[in-house]
Amino acid sequence: MPHIVIVGGGTGGGSTVARALSSKLPSAKITLINPRPYAIALPTLPRMTVSEGNDLLDTALIPYDKLFTNPNGTFVQGVVETIRPETKGGKVVLADGQELTYDVLVLAPGSNWEGPLNFPQDSAAVKEIVLVGGGAVGVEFSGELKDEFPGKEITIVHGDKTLLNPTYPVGFRKGLEKSIRARGINIILSDYVDEIPAPGPASITTRNGKEITADLFVSTRGPRPNTAFVATSLGRDTLDERGQIKVNPTLQLPKHPDIFAIGDAINYVEQKQVMKAMAHASIVVGNIVAHLSGKPLKPYKGSSEMIVVTNGKNGGKAFMGILWGLTFGDWFARMVKSKTLMVSMTRSGMGH
Structure with missing residues (x-):
């Protein structure tokens, strides 16, 4: 039973990959790791921050309790501190010391926004x-x-x-x-x-x-790519000058064929948007299935x-x-x- 670990549960990236793989690979074990117990519908943030006259705190913070379509998925709330790649697969170490062994790793860490978007109560x-x-x-x-x-x-x-x-x-x-x-x-x-x-x-x-x-x-x-843990784990040359993860056209890391990356944090030249992350997710899901079965992988061609x-x-x-x-x-x-x-x-x- 292969174990696929996904780091980052954004609505367009990591969550999309986790849900699709849960359906396509019912015999695989899928683990999604995210610092918060919910995903945030990012387009709501300006309105959620500015206005009290809506239900966005109830609807735009989406828990992972219904994400997996099969019982092969697990959600883990935590922060990834280190990645330890091995000849085949590797381990992910969380800040609380928990270790998860992976056969395939998907990095979807997203970005860090500058400054809190908070307004005074008065x-x-x-x-x-x-x-x-x-x-x-x-x-x-x-x-x-x-x-x-x-x-x-x-x-x-x-x-x-x-x-x-x-x-x-x-x-x-x-x-x-x-x-x-x-x-x-x-x-x-x-x-x-x-x-x-x-x-x-x-x-x-x-x-x-x-x-x-x-x-x-x-x-x-x-925002800025949330990739500091990638550099300290896999080497600074894993990132480009902007801190984005370098990927091959198949969205694999050049030196780590068992590791894929998607979303805002990769160095593909395009705008950083939820729809782009969803397109990455579609390619990566197919490529993970192909990778595990030894079949050719497809390149991401942009949109x-x-x-x-x-x-x-x-x-x-x-x-x-x-x-x-x-x-x-x-x-x-x-x-x-x-x-x-x-x-x-x-x-x-x-x-x-």
Whole structure:
């Protein structure tokens, strides 16, 4: 009975692999390790943090009790401290000393977000909020804040010439910027906040010399790969200069054919999104089945770039990198994401 260990239980990555393997390999033992006893539906975080008028704490934190489709799966709450590869398979050591032997290991550790996205309990004390970072998270945060606190002054500081990043067409990015400004949200472009003040009123000077005073500064910059344990276990050369796990086209680690990696933490050149992790998971599930049976493995070939960015509960913009590049506005974003944040779909993918 082969033992497959999966590190990280994100909704699009590790959990998807665990659920699929439980079904496809009923004779295998599947163990999923995650620091928390639940997965987080990540698109809900801006709204969950900003607003009390929803049930997201009850619905967006999804337990693993229904994840496995067969009794061959086990969930272990813990933090991986060390990986000890052997000639075939190896061991995973948790921070509490527990050791798990694996025949195949899947690394889906995700990312660490910079700064706690917490707001003071006394919302009336905060009148001016600065969001540092104008990617999808910063934009979505600004929309949620305007929904919940329309009278507060919201400012986004972003290092590029317009919101998001150059993956998406300039026209789409400028259209998104226009819709955000239309809600009375200030946007400072081509500038940086190098050090974010502690929670509370503060004044800062941007890299370009602009002085900004606000009651609260919140980091909404992009995340960093959660891969320190990989480097200390398998060697620094396992990661690239950004701390991402190097993988072959089959999503195996070059020097460790029994170890696969997926999700935000790998160095495949594409945007870091839940849908991408799900595509990785699909390839890895098939490749694990092939690997265990000695059959050829398939490469991951990537997928078209697409994004849906919310602007509060009722708006947003979407881009799909197919044909000539398709752009959609408020009605599409509301239907696909803004209204429900896809919570029901995410819960369904985990058996709820």
